[in-house]
């Protein structure tokens with residue numbers, strides 16, 4: 001069995017950690033905001049020096065023969081957790097994504113408002129990140145962008161258990177299946193990138209679904225009020241990367 005790369009093991013601990021962001025040294029504004037992340041800790045250097053940082057403005061897409069994504073999501077959301085930088089849904093083991101011939105296990109789902117990725121320069125009100133890890137620790141994140149529209153019934157089930165306080169964890173009353181949080185059409189854009197929070201680790205496979213889901217204004221407001229501030233990192237330069245579709 002391959003050992004998990006230490007950097008990714010640390011990232012997964014961070015992503016899964018309960019205590020986490022309340023004591024983090026980074027934030028989304030001011031002296032510990034995104035433009036300073038790279039200087040806050042030597043471990044955060046990629047935030048400033050990386051060559052393939054996320055999020056990006058999705059533009060100049062190049063046609064490619066991308067294999068369909070295969071979702072084998074069987075589990076349920078177990079709990080919702082407010083880690084100060086986002087609200088995160090933990091997931092039972094045993095749900096998998098196959099992309100580009102590799103298999104990744106779904107670890108957690110969290111949200112950003114407004115969206116982190118821009119679509120041809122356009123920002124959307126909400127973005128969900130489905131974070132997956134392969135057995136060797138490589139991360140693949142499926143991003144779903146939301147348009148303002150009708151109330152989203154699956155998000156409603158999830159956000160009924162919205163933990164209002166930083167550090168708070170709430171068990172799930174309703175059964176929420178991750179697959180129902182995805183739009184039916186799973187065509188996607190593909191590019192390599194990074195975590196969008198410190199330590200901004202690179203080597204993350206980004207799979208951004210082309211089709212948006214709907215979310216109501218009240219639902220976006222509910223999330224934003226709990227987080228208390230925008231939790232999107234500004235877009236980073238694409239540099240030599242191509243966005244495939």
Ligand SMILES: [Zn+2]
Nearest residue numbers: 110112129196
């Ligand atoms: Zn995220």
